[in-house]
Structures are given as C-alpha cells and as structure tokens.
C-alpha cells in the first residue's frame with residue numbers, strides 16, 4: 001500500500017478509514033524484555049504463520065485522538081488512561097504490559113512526526129491513534145506467547161458516527177462479550193464477534209447495534225464501539241453499570257462533566273423495557289465522541305427519544321463541553337489535556 005499523499009486529503013470529508021502515514025512506532029518483547037523500539041517508516045508487520053495472535057487472538061488495542069487547537073498546537077486527551085487500560089486489557093489476556101510513561105511518550109512521538117496529518121482546527125477531523133500489542137510466538141497449543149509486538153499507527157479521521165445527527169439503533173439479539181468474559185478488555189475477539197450483529201443491523205437500516213447484559217438480556221450494556229447513556233425524565237444522566245462493558249475514558253470524563261452540569265450522574269442498571277423513562281440517549285467514545293440515539297428498536301418495537309432529526313439539548317451540552325476541552329476551546333480544569 002502506498003504512503004498517503006497529504007495533497008490527496010480533503011480535511012472536511014475524511015471518513016473513518018486507514019491511511020498509511022509516514023511514521024509508525026514499533027517495539028518487540030523477547031528474551032524477557034522490551035527491546036528499545038522507536039519510530040519506523042515500516043507499516044507492515046511480518047509474522048510467523050504460527051503466531052499466537054493469528055490463531056488464539058492474543059491482541060489488545062487502544063483508540064485515542066490528537067486534536068488541533070485554534071492556536072495550532074496539538075492536544076491529546078487523557079493519554080495516561082489509555083496506557084493504563086491497555087495494560088489492564090493485556091493482563092486479562094495474559095500478555096506483557098507496556099510501561100505507561102513509555103506508552104504516552106511513544107504516542108507523542110508518533111503524533112509529532114506525523115504532525116502534518118493532524119487535521120486543521122474547525123475541520124471536525126482529528127488524528128486517530130491506534131496503539132496495539134500482539135502475541136507473536138509460533139504456537140500450536142493454547143498457551144500465552146512469550147514474545148510480543150507493540151505497535152502504534154495513526155490515521156487522520158472525520159467523525160466515526162456523523163456529527164450530532166441522531167441515528168436509529170437496534171437492540172441486538174446477540175451478545176458482544178460473555179458474562180465474566182472479556183468485555184472489559186479492548187481485545188480483537190470482542191469486535192470479531194460483533195461483525196455479524198453489526199452487519200445484520202446495518203443491512204436492516206440501523207446505524208449500529210446495542211447489546212444487552214449477556215446473563216439476563218434485560219439491562220443495557222453498550223454499543224459495539226461505544227458506551228451508552230440516557231437522560232431521564234427527572235433530568236438526570238444515567239449510564240449502565242456492568243462488568244461486561246469497556247471502561248470508556250469518554251464515559252469517565254462525561255460523568256465528571258455531567259456532575260458539573262448538575263445532571264446528578266448515576267451508573268446503574270438500565271432495564272431495556274424502561275425506555276419511556278428517558279428523554280434523550282446517546283453513544284459516547286473516542287471515535288463516537290457524543291452521538292445522539294434518535295431511536296432504539298427492540299424486538300420490532302421502535303422507541304423514539306428526543307427527536308429523530310435533532311440532537312436533544314442535554315446531548316448538545318455534553319458534546320460542546322467535552323469537545324470544547326478536547327479542542328482546547330473550553331477550560332481544562334481537570335488537567336485532562338496533554339500537549340504534544
């Protein structure tokens with residue numbers, strides 16, 4: 001694949017796709033230690049046909065963004081939390097951990113050398129950063145790898161879910177992750193398992209699928225690539241409490257923002273049969289940012305939230321507050337932003 005020519009980019013219509021940028025970051029773990037990696041122009045990985053990751057899915061990843069600010073500088077949003085979550089995911093998959101300070105430094109290096117590809121302020125785009133780790137040892141039996149590759153690539157993206165336009169979603173009859181399974185880890189298998197539910201949802205005209213708790217199929221868990229929230233008729237902010245969802249960094253931040261906005265945020269079980277209790281709903285995540293849910297269809301019954309065409313007022317406020325901090329327009333009073 002050819003390297004991306006910057007002249008071919010239309011900053012306002014980037015979509016959400018892979019582009020091969022000048023630099024990536026790579027480091028190998030072998031002989032019991034990380035081997036001093038660094039920036040590389042090589043964006044292809046070479047693996048043994050027996051590599052653990054190819055057969056038994058020993059992979060963990062992160063998703064984060066670099067934002068261009070009005071003054072031309074570049075912001076990262078809580079990169080230390082991505083470093084921590086990668087290691088939590090790695091522990092669940094019996095993988096090596098990667099030093100958290102090195103993770104943040106490596107992300108900054110990748111952004112800096114690819115700086116020209118950070119979309120301009122106001123374009124709606126950002127530089128998506130994808131750190132990941134794979135088990136590389138050739139194995140036949142199911143056991144953890146003793147060698148790993150840690151790698152980071154970056155690619156300029158627009159919104160994953162388009163702007164603040166409400167979209168129709170469907171409650172999936174499938175599970176994303178098992179009860180006491182790998183739902184809290186950001187690992188490839190959870191997403192592989194979501195491909196069929198996602199395809200069926202899209203084929204039926206929905207923007208995506210929402211999973212219920214895998215034990216009872218009663219409480220809302222999360223979307224395939226984002227956490228769920230809803231605004232109650234009581235004006236409060238609700239988001240699912242569950243052991244099978246990804247601990248979203250966006251959600252954690254929104255819980256703080258919602259408290260500041262007087263929305264009395266609560267993490268609790270949300271019964272899928274209680275949708276009438278809510279006036280607004282949305283998806284939240286790095287790629288999704290804040291995306292309003294226009295409607296949710298469960299067992300053929302469609303429930304419309306605030307509107308199918310306009311974002312609700314609380315959703316708009318949450319979006320403005322979060323994106324304002326990320327893009328550097330709003331006060332960063334919790335020190336979430338880190339300059340590249």
Ligand code: PLP
Pocket residue numbers: 063222223224225226227245246247248249250251284285286287
């Ligand atoms: N849930 C899933 C399944 C995800 O893939 C993501 C995306 O990273 C999220 C939630 C949101 O997490 P974060 O806000 O840390 O990006």
Ligand code: COI
Pocket residue numbers: 062063064160224225226285286287288
């Ligand atoms: C992210 O939001 O960073 C993710 O990894 C979600 C993915 C489905 C694009």
